[in-house]
Amino acid sequence: MKFRKAIIGSIALAMAFSVGAITQHNDNYFEISKNLDIFGKMYREVNTLYVDGVDPTKMMRTGIDAMLAELDPYTNFYGESEIEDAKFMQTGQYGGIGASVGKRDGKFIVLEPYQDYPAAKTGLVAGDEILKVDGQNVADTKMTVRELRDLLRGQKGTKVRLTVKRIGQEESEEVNLERDRIKIDNVPYYGLATDNIGYISLTGFTANASQEVRNAFVALKNEHQITGVILDLRGNPGGLLGEAVKISNVFIPRDENIVETRGKEPTSIRQYKTPLVPADIDIPLAVLVNGGSASASEIVSGSIQDLDRGVVIGEKSYGKGLVQNIRPLSYNTQMKVTTAKYYTPSGRCIQAIDYSSRKDDGSVGKLPDSLKTAFQTRNGRTVYDGGGIEPDIAVERETLHTLTRELNRKGVIFDFVTEFVTQNESIASPREFKVSDKIYSDFKAFVKKQNFTYKTNAEKKLESLEKTFAEEEYQKDLNNALAQMRKQLEQSKDYDLDKHRDEITRLLREEIIQRYYYKQGVIESSFSYDEDIKTAIEVLNDKERYNKILKP
Secondary structure, three states: OHHHHHHHHHHHHHHHHHHHHHHHOOHHHHHHHHHHHHHHHHHHHHHHHOOOOOOHHHHHHHHHHHHHHOOOOOOEEEOHHHHHHHHHHHHOEEEEOOEEEEEEOOEEEEEEEOOOOHHHHOOOOOOOEEEEEOOEEOOOOOOOHHHHHHHHOOOOOOEEEEEEEOOOOOOOEEEEEEOEEEEOOOOOEEEEOOOOEEEEEOOOEOOOHHHHHHHHHHHHHHHOOOOEEEEEOOOOOOEOHHHHHHHHHOOOOOOOEEEEEEEOOHHHOEEEEOOOOOOOOOOOEEEEEOOOOOOHHHHHHHHHHHOOOOEEEEOOOOOOOEEEEEEEOOOOOEEEEEEEEEEOOOOOEOOOOOOOOOOOOOOOOOOOHHHOOEEEOOOOOEEEOOOOOOOOEEOOOOOOOHHHHHHHHOOHHHHHHHHHHHHOOOOOOOOOOOOOHHHHHHHHHHHHHOOOOOOOHHHHHHHHHHHHHHHOOOHHHHHHHHHHHHHHHHHHHOOHHHHOHHHHHHHHHHHHHHHHHHHHHHHHHHHHOOHHHHHHHHHHOOHHHHHHHHOO
């Protein structure tokens, strides 16, 4: 029956496009009609004649995803079961227990219970293993994290029963939770970075984000004698365009152009101006961005930069200057489709020239000057298009050593902190807590007990060299030299835990603080070592330098 409906739907759609071809005299509509007819007949023949059984819904989804993959990475289809995800992107809300869950070694582990939500209120802690959900076994199964998440989510007020196993306990226990409406705050933290510099962390652009930023800024301004403010957009992937305009409006006067969208349809060409009275147009402002700051984050940072309202600090942003709209489809499905590109007040498009060619972290690399176009800010500063917002002050990103990355990736730091929490009821405040010599010594012993191994880049290159020597029959002559090199590398690795103590300690400190003070505590603790924040504080406290950047 579903298959028949799908075919009927395809034919109806083809007829609709055929009518469009007559009325609009556009050859594209004839091509669409023709290809829909071909596709519908092929779909029917495969379903009828293919030697093995075919799941029509799964096959259609594969076809849809492959078709959209020809476009950009942001045009996506959402099936009926994924509508909750689409809603979350717009509202930042969903029904559930309020915890993030991951899978490691075949086990589902609670990674982080969210403060003041059911998981945390009922005593779930990071490190708890989930064995069953409402009696259904999930341990050691092929179930994915997404499938488990679907089991945990549901309408507010509904019940869910979890069977969990705590670290250090032999027996499992049952935990009964009542699902709630989970709202992820766009502003997870605001406060004082120093006695006179305010700080606002903005992690999303869902509904009400602008009001959260405005409320945070007004509170900082009214309750403290701040002389500057930091708006942190690092790692913020964007969201609602309207919220981006209103967030810029917190610091920019009414009726200023913040962004212009331009697409194929005449209705997509539109200017978005600030609609409200600003909260403050004079206080020195620093905006932090990095390779994870995208879309709406780039609208805010780009408008602040183009209108010379503040200084942008950090790394080049992601480079996503595309506007998406959610379009309802039949059978309770939806599509998020790119409809336009956006342009900042100076006229530049932040979209990467080639969004299919990115670095491993997703950000665009350095573009040759010949591919860039220069634009002018309001004060006459030169800025460029072609892939993200270039900061006014670049801060080099710290590269973690392979050892540190592997300790984090393999969950060694997470597991040590889980054990640490069972032995320590409390710790000092986020700003005061330090990883002592004893804690680090315990961590080194823990690493040794885990039989943790890793390969350095040098070892990987040595293996490649050995392979080359073997292929060219030099290995016999060089065996002793290669063995000596391997031995020296192994010996040097014995000292890596001490050599890279500072960066390992930082990750340990963040993980420990998060267990006791949640994400807010981690942010507060970062003020003393975060180079972007430290640079922002220096610039905001140096009026001459600040003004020189904005008024060359």
